[in-house]
Amino acid sequence: MDGQVAGGENYGLRDEIKAYWSARAESFDQSPGHEIFTETERSAWHRLIVKHLGAGEGRRALDLASGTGVVSHLMDDLGFEVTGLDWAEPMLERARAKAKSRGRMISFRMADVENTMELDDTYDVIVTRHLVWTLVDPEKAFAEWMRVLKPGGTLLIVDGDFVSANFAERLVKRLTKLLEGGGLLKADPAHAPGMAEIHSSILSRVYFSKGARADKIAALLKNAGFEHVEIDENLRDVHKAQAHHWNFFKALSRGLQHRYAISASKPR
Template identity: 85%
Template sequence: MAMDGQMAVGENYGLRDEIKAYWSARAETFDRSPGHEIFSESEREAWHRLIVKHLGPGEGRRALDLASGAGVISHLMDDLGFKVTGLDWAEPMLERARAKANSRGRTISFHMADVENTMEPDRAYDVIVTRHLVWTLVDPEKAFAEWIRVLKPGGTLLIVDGDFVSASFAGRLVRRVMKLLERAGLLKADPMHAPGMAEIHTSILSRVYFSKGARADRIAALLKNAGFEDVRIDEDLRDVHRAQARHWNYLKALSRGLQHRYAISACKPR
């Protein structure tokens, strides 16, 4: 599929296809960016604390990692003793995830699937985890209904996400300065900002459900409507962000710190 800045467009080529193609193209450089892979033990430990805080210890419980990408969250869950299955619909991401698991001797299963129609059995998983997925959803109501279906009664969903659209005045100013410095060659650009990729990202973002920003309260309301209970919003991700920030330049770390990022946990009724 041709990428060179523009997604191939055919008669039956829609937004979901564009999203799939975008993440397939991102696979090659995905692990190079802090936040997409673990670059320090302090970050690994911070993630472990966050996961255990919301999901408890693994103890062999079955976990479904949705939009698993190159597998970083799957590996964190495996560290903690969960029996993990990762689903993604970008084959290049799955190839990298499988290779990584093999090289590390992990028994994580990775399969291709649509997160809004997983084809997984009813009541199959104790926990579901997603990171940076919800903001990309075309139909979150359908997705949340699917996720509650595959959870066991009493099972827990953990969403880690953020609002990557709306920003404060300070946030917009920092982004503008970063772009100017990148264009001037004074600041190393993120791999996402390779020629054409940022424009594709912006185009996709303008058409997904949360095109105005994936705010935690909106997601929580949709989860409740889908039948989840005990929905909790946790905005204290400072340990994770502090560990990641050590691998970014000052402006990138500042920009991240100004964003609305959060974890949301929710339970399926027993």
């Protein structure tokens, strides 16, 4: 990605990413791993968040790439004052409708996560789920997140490597694809005609095109000035709760993936 500039190739890629997630908005909440379907999973997410961020107690939280507001609601459950940012209007429409139907006072607005337009030193915590792997310029994004965090504030990233895979994971994925193609397994909405190809094309051109490994992200966070950077690969409770809504092969594939949470703090 070196040498590319806004308005050139990166501009087009960002537009493609925005269009892809806008198209995915309609079916986003139907997929396990996106929406929360059981109290068991909700509790698992709550434990993970509290482990790294503590209780809300009215502290201000920024949910980046908030989508339909799933993580925003988890944060709201825990007593954070939440603002969700996303750049796909169809996602924001669903997030606002969901918050209204549940009586939640969560603010959702459109913004680019690499240029949030938020004030300096505004938020006690920032949370992202499955965002970092899509970043075109993570160094710019991390500097931006550092800027809007209050001194001593905490960033929590939940993400994974969706590119590189070991032999077992590749084998399971190939078998799953064959079974889906034969109609023996229900296909994921992301695998709908045309969507998988778009996803693969985008994935091949983002910064982490070779895979968003936790150690790479941690190194970039340290270079951006974050401290107390910790990698947590124990997301077992979340994955176990989600597995009940997947077929055997999908659950097995998820369990084999490199998924993690990374917490980091802005110096005081």
